[in-house]
Amino acid sequence: MINKFHNRVESNPIIAAVNNLEKLDCAIQSPCEVIFLLTGSIFDLKEIVRKVKDANMDIYIHIDLVEGFSKDAVALRYISQRIKPDGIITTKSNLIKKAKSMNICAIQRLFMLDSLSLETGVNSVYSTKPDAIEIMPGIMPKIIKTVHSKTRIPVIAGGLISDKEDVIECLKAGAVGISTSKEKIWSM
Template sequence: MKLRETLIANPIIVAIRNDHDLDKALLSKASIVFVLYGDILTISNICSRLKEKNKMVFVHVDLIEGLRGDSAGIRYIKENVHPQGIISTKTSNIKYGNQLGLYTILRVFIMDSLSIKTGIKNIHENKPNAVEVMPGVASKIISVIQQETNSCIIAGGLIKTKKDVIESLSAGAVAISTTASQLWNL
């Protein structure tokens, strides 16, 4: 199954920031997990535990302590951690992840019209498999980026209620990522 279809079938993505979140994610019915913490000594175990529960795992490579955000770090993650994909704000990581055959998610922070333009340019140039737009509650921005790039959009950041989920999906996102555990089993 392609990533877009997987996201559409599983629109709630668990985003974990610590071991407590990990324990809750393991018990959730969510199929996709974004790992937003860990270090080079713990990341393999974190991901192994998730994969044992048949979770699709994406590692935010910019947030792993002791790992440089470069080609060697991405290669290390692929060869030793074995996630389905990576998340990064750095276009060079997205480009290299694509070369290695990993699913890639470019995380873009939208603060003004210039960041929208830059984000759209980076999406076209680096061809991530999906784009996580932050903040995810900005449904107008989600709609613009989806129309301009026809990308698979994930809304992330500040999504705390069922209403936020519905608004983001209605704006054109195919999935949302959230650390709000009360939404993980929607």
Template sequence: MRNFKELLEENPVIAAVKDMNGLNKALESDVQVIFVLFGNIINISEISKKIYDNKKVGIIHIDLVDGLASREIAIEFLKNNTKFHGIISTKPQVIKAAKNYGFIAIQRSFILDTISLINVKNHLVESCDAVEILPGLLFKVMNKLSKTINKPLIAGGLISDKEDVVEALRSGATCISTTREEIWDM
């Protein structure tokens, strides 16, 4: 397979699928990379084969596979019994093991606040091929939430400057919370 970074740059939309229906739609689409966010030890071989047979890149989120533990033996099982090109995991030891078996390895991180942002930097496995951060887009979520709940909406976490404050308020937040003292007196 060609360089993974180039593949991502040429295909900026990845299909993340949660069930067989989503997988079938992804296989019929133009997307080239599919993140599989479901499965179990009984059906993942079949899932990987469908993706492989359609000449797409399949990457399994190993933390979400029923019946697999987050250990090196699970990586070996995937290597020997599936056609997946790579794995996604939140666990650094799984990322390292996947690289040892020749998989593409994507480290998934949840960034909720400044502390979790620092932790991502501190716990990043250098050999991983990519980092997936979640959530990817909160301003739209704030906008939808502010229209559907009848309560003040407070935006907190990762707000670092006036632009962030303005965008949060414009997106429907009632106010923001931040640990950054320089923002307190805006």
């Protein structure tokens, strides 16, 4: 399953991060092959996933941001079995471990605020062994390079990516993908 993700971002490293459902159709019509869903609720999630999959795109649900589900293993199992996304994104280490045990592709989102959060994040990744890591904010090529070299897990740069130069610098630093809510970047 993770090979599918790697193949998609290798083919097109720009990931459409949808934080407003009004942008979903634009993301689906973009050249992106992967969508990170950062919004939605228990009522619309199944339909959103179906719509994205019908467009032959992959979708990863940020389960911390979806409304109506508790952030636990039962919700994770329900999402996996009934909604059937390609994987999940979360900041919660316990959910990464649980997703891995359920054979769900798991992307761990890490916020890099200072040297302590860098150290804590790397240690967390050693423990959870996610399929990929999303680093926030993504405009820190030196940190991308450090995290990737220490963990050897694919890194996605996300947050504050605003132009082509940011994309190029992140990819040169070793990021396999760029997640952004900036529609102009989706079509680069």
